[in-house]
Amino acid sequence: MDRLEAMHLFVRVAELGSFSAVALQLGLARSVVTRQIAALEAHLGVKLMVRSTRRLALTSAGTAYLEKCRVILNLVESAETDVAEERLTPRGNIRISLPLSFGLKRLAPLLLDFSQRYPEVGLEMDYSDRRVKLIEEGIDLSIRITRRLDPGDVARKIGSSRMQVIASPDYLARHGRPRHPSELAHHECLGYTAGGGSLAWQFLVAGQLESFVVHSRINANNGDVLTEAAAQGLGITCQPDFIGESYFASGRIEAILEDFPQPELGIYAMLPSNRHVPHRVRVLMDFLAAGLAEPAI
Incomplete structure (x- = not known):
């Protein structure tokens, strides 16, 4: 595993607080994730995380390393995206969580239109009114209808409802x-x-x-x-x-x-973090915002 891949894996483990959860999301054996983190710690010569009774906790060195990893990964992703974005068609998979009634009435037709326009983007749609945990559940985008956002929410307003x-x-x-x-x-x-x-x-x-x-x-x-x-x-x-x-x-x-x-109720596109947003997700947010700005038929 190269250095950037190791950073990606460490960030994901730190965000989810569990080797098992990361292994499940990535389709890896838990032992593989554990070994990779151990190899990273050996390379750095410091302990990045310790196990408590219920979850992993970062050491002070781990906390500092996490912030630096996020900055580096954001810069790499942003640089690659800026170079490729103008010539690339959006592609890849998007897991999106949608409120039930609004999702079926207004968003489903837009998402089907989006899928026809961008055939190289795969959509996994979850229709539910429950409040999802974006990072823990591996959700790329969630649509939420609310009067107020919570502190720390990363969101873009794409519409409103009366x-x-x-x-x-x-x-x-x-x-x-x-x-x-x-x-x-x-x-x-x-x-x-x-x-x-x-x-x-x-x-x-x-x-x-x-x-x-x-x-x-x-x-x-x-x-x-x-x-x-x-x-x-x-x-x-x-x-x-x-x-x-x-x-x-x-x-x-x-x-x-x-x-x-x-x-008024705001309609928000919620993101799992303030890291660089993948091109396909930004294209989808723009598409939904434009669609919601048009009168419902």
Whole structure:
């Protein structure tokens, strides 16, 4: 194994904290990974990592070496990419994690178009609303819809979504139309439970963000289910605009409380680190951003 390959392997072991995890991702025997790290330590003449009861821990020398490895590998990758990028067609595999409803409604058609345009790029798509661990799971790109990012997140905003409070005409005829968010406390609401399932919905009232407690008998971690429940007259729900499009078109739901907007949702392309982004991944991010900027059909 040459010096750069050894650095790559060391960085991956340091990020995942496990010889076994790296061996599994790379399709190697665990003993091969262990021997390569041991050979690197022997070459350097220092101990880079020590084993604790549950995972590996870097020594002070290992921590310093890790940062230098990242800088060197970034420079090498950037230099090679800059030389080749202009003449190369994007190629290689991309593992991408996608939110379920938005992924199926808006991203799947774009990804299939991308696959036809760039036949030398392989796509492995994982549709799920769970929060993936990009480095640990070997994900190259994750699409996340959120109001706020966490400290340390490496992300590019590629779109936005507007929240809408919706109900069926039948429900509103039977129970009345709320004129102010405070009136939701007297209605049957349908709660979204993914990511904590707050019992309070937020609205801008006179320019100030306020929270209003709602009561929900029916709850789900999927917005399509809740929108269908609303369309059947079971209550009021709050969902992003991309879920309600077909229901609005058929007249099964109506928007309410439009004078009291909710905070915008950002659509982000999440990256596993701030290292140099592969050309194929950057091309895909550009493609998705351009596609999301166009009106949904």
